[in-house]
Amino acid sequence: MSTTTGVGAPIRRKEDDRLLRGRGRFVGDVALPGMRELAFVRSPVAHARIRAIEVPPDHAGAVFTGADLAGDGVRAIRAASGLPGFKVSEQPALAIDKVRFVGEPVAVCVADTRAEAEDIAAAVFVDYDELPVNVDMLEAVKPGAPRVHEHWPDNVILETRTGGDLSAVAATAAVRVSRTIRTARQCMVPLEGKGVVAHRDRQAEQLVLTTSTQIPHIVRAGLAECLGLDQGAIRIVPPDIGGGFGWKGLLQPEEVVAAWLALRLDTPVRWTEDRREHLVAAANAREHHYEITAYADARGRLLGIEADALVDAGAYSVYPFTACLEAAQIGSILPGPYDFPHYRCRTVSVATNKPPLVPFRGVARTGVCFAMEQMIDAVAAAVGREALEVRLENLVRPEQMPFDNVTGKHFDSGDYPESVRRAAAAIGVEGVRERRARGEPDGRLVGVGFATYCEQAAHGTAVYHGWGIPMVPGHEQAHARITPDGGLELRVGVQSHGQSMETTFAQVAHEVLGIPVDRIKLVHGDTALTPYSTGTWGSRSMVMAGGAVATACRRLAERVRRIGGHLLQVPAGDTTLADGCVRAGAASVTVREVAHTWYRAPQRLPADVDPGGLEVTAGYKPGSDHGTFSYATHAAVVAVDPELGSVEILDYVVVEDAGTMVNPMVVDGQIYGGVAQGIGTALYERMPYDAEGQPLASTFMDYLIPGFTEVPHVRILHMHTPSPYTEFGVKGIGEGGAIAPPAALCNAINDALAPRGATVTDAPMTPEVILEALRRAGGPA
């Protein structure tokens, strides 16, 4: 692109120095005078009535319950979908009368140190009258199942139906393949847990929350609803955030409690989620169950897909995304990047006695891709062709772009089949086939697998309205101000939690204004300082906020050229702005001089100068409301140990089309990191529950996330099809890496197991799952 630091340049990050020197400021690093620490009493049972909460006399005044909150008028968290039939849950920040999952906060304890707060929590006695438990969503939808919310007739939060009748297709299709496919309940596990410091700012007369959130403006809205305050009476200040991945994209009950306590006690309070709390009380992602059937012709050309998809949505509807975002997404995105004519999908969001489901990086796409890509391979097997060929046969073709698929998804651009071909070439399919034919000296089984997906990102107004989510994104805004010394300040309401926005938004601004990247400062998230935003989720920030930054900077550029032209005594139209200078022929004036003129020497300004000066707030929406469609094909080669069921990833290739990349190094980093999380979903991560709803993993010793040796040196190849609808042609790609690994690895494992006649369909594909598949197929080894 235009400069070595603008859009397209893989420059180093502005964030790095402070983080590398241990000078970041994370929520746990925030200490305020008089600050007290909180620990929560959490339910040890999955479903019970609370008979009594007994606080030892020593600790009177240090323990607060749901009754105390209710007494102060604090309202329950309520996240209602606009979709007809949605059942709304009421989630008190501290449980009242009933607990509905293990880990649900029941009381909060206040002390000078966290250790002492935990001492108090251990001394609080809660008398539970245990109730029957819903652990399995398939059981929970049956008549007579215990009800999570007793005033509901059943545990169905919402049922949706998409598409039509496939009986004609079913009657005539040459091939019919059915599968039952499941993804496990997972934790998101940012390395930093959730945390919040709440205090009263007496001067501003505001409740201030320093909270590790992805959605500060939405947290403010939710808090205002719960606490009955004006939004103007609340300020949310996100600090550095140690990863989020979705877990920090909701209003937490703990935030409500901390906020209320800071006001009630009139003293700062801090809560930091520890790892055990995170694993036990926040196992809240990914749990899908599919009954899916594919119909195809004899070549493997898809004729139709029918699916029943159940999502275990847990006990409550999270604010703002609700308990049905995931299932609603499934209905509309299950067809993925495939072009076929007939479709029917029923989705059911099921309430169970588990933590509330929260959208995790990739949201429903990871499960959908896992299901759909297994079906492509299954159809290929049924018609006796290479899965690769059947994939190519069915993908949307470049000449169809822009393309509206069977559910009306508007694909903006790209060459999906080419991504498959490049992935096949890069992974060396022929070589793998030869290697497989030779066999491994150690007896392991080698296989290759593919998965292709589209990543709809930066979802627009119509999409979110269609999903019934109460928080519908509209225009995104950015504020840009040239400082009196010619630097630039950007203000955006999205919130980086590792995405490198301080760097990439500076690159966008530099591209437009030519101001050096190191003189551009990003202020993000703080509700007192930044424009309203729905926040950072859905791979939207670069498309939306980046677009807004570009728009604001363009407006600034016009004003800079206007003033600069005046100083050069030429019309603005005769000037150019580049490299920090307004030029007209051989004459030039720097942005710094223009800034000086506006701020310090206004007597030199033109009489008709724009009184808005050198600061602009601009709103932005892409040219299409459907969101962007990046896409990728992942290819994996695995070796499966048939004696132990273990899987080694021998090679992993991603061919990704992110459109225009603002910082290719950052894009690659997002993909590497996403793939690592996807490998976790594929092979390692699962929160097991016993029949009583007890989570059986509570440490990193029993909940395994991939480490250095479990993640291969992923190879990334890029394609570049700029979006026709966005600034610079960028597309959202933040989640993509995490979408395909379970599917690609499942297909690779099944390719490896094929000679033994075994098939796996459930994630994670642990040794137990693989050995069980081998056993069913006639015994391992």
Next chain:
Amino acid sequence: MNQHARTISLTVNGHAVTAAVAPRTHLADFLREQRLLTGTHLGCEHGVCGACTILIDGEPARSCITYAVACDGRSVTTVEGLDADPLAAELRDAFSAEHGLQCGFCTPGMLVAARDVVQRLPDADDAAVRVAMSGNLCRCTGYVGIVNAIRRVLDARKPRPE
């Protein structure tokens, strides 16, 4: 103050420190809450994730499962104490060049562990680097950038053939 509090004397980042600590206070909490050295992060508090890795007498250790009271007489170095360390500076540069950090939460522990790997295993290939670093978890980077950064420093320190 805690009824079992003990007074300890130790060196923290080169400075002599005498402080009263509750025996149950782990070293990370002591550093963070009492010394305000918040560069040391807590990711699990059960010794697995490595975010809290610091140096005790020059050797990497988990500060979440080491108690401050047990460090009487020891020399403790945190990421802040490596600010002027030449090898740490090389690693910081390499981590930035290779995008070996995103959110930065695991980074201080990564740097301490990486510094030890560079010193202890100068001939390590990428596979050996991965095994040696496996006590530190990162949820953002997929590890590629971190391995590349360590590789870069190892290669730069290899004696060049004449």
Next chain:
Amino acid sequence: MKAADFDYAAPRTLDDALALLARDDGAARPVAGSQSLGPMLNLRLAQPGLLVDITRIPELRDIAVDGDALVVGACVTHARLEDGGYPDPTGGVPARVAAGIAYRAVRNRGTIGGSLAHADPAADWVAALTALGADVIVAGPHGRRSVAMADFIVGAFETDLRPGEIIAAVRIPALSERARWGYVKVCRKTGEFSHATGAVLADPGRGVARCVVAAASGRPVVLDDPRLLADAAARDAAVAARLGGDPAAIRPHLVALRRAVAQVTP
């Protein structure tokens, strides 16, 4: 989570340590590197009244050759064993085992004695020292006693240690020149606790042919029968008979042992 409150003492002599451990009513616990106990304390799974830190006792930190054995003090860290630099009549086996324990930062603090006292069935020293035929030297209020590893580990997280006793040292018999060592752990992740461990010592010079299966639900299975090295079917049957239960659960143990045997079979 933060540990429940406890008191702390760091005696400088073994006698002082034993006195502290003896005078208490069972609420005292010895601690060395705190790499096993630390997580349990932080999770409040262990709530001792007094921690007796034994790492300041010089004699517990010695490594020495005594006659035909390597004697390793209880407070010797895994990292020190890993790094070598001590006279070793056991052919480097402890160094190799130590190098595979958890992670370097843990090995720098964690000790051989602490690991044994914790007695996690999946722990490397539980498996390896049993296969090596080591003895545990225990110090207590009534003096010292030596316990064979096979008798020391009584069950999962259970040892032969009596109230007031601590591990003083581990005595590992020297191996002959012809000794071969096989050791295989089944882990899903590097540094993770083993799900199944097979350890084999074939030392024809001393007439030892020992197979050990560890990381099952209880104490290690020890098979001292030279014929089992060559006869896989008999070996599998012997292990299965000792472990009992679900064949699927036994399977990784059989595989681990088979692969460990392969390492000693020329």
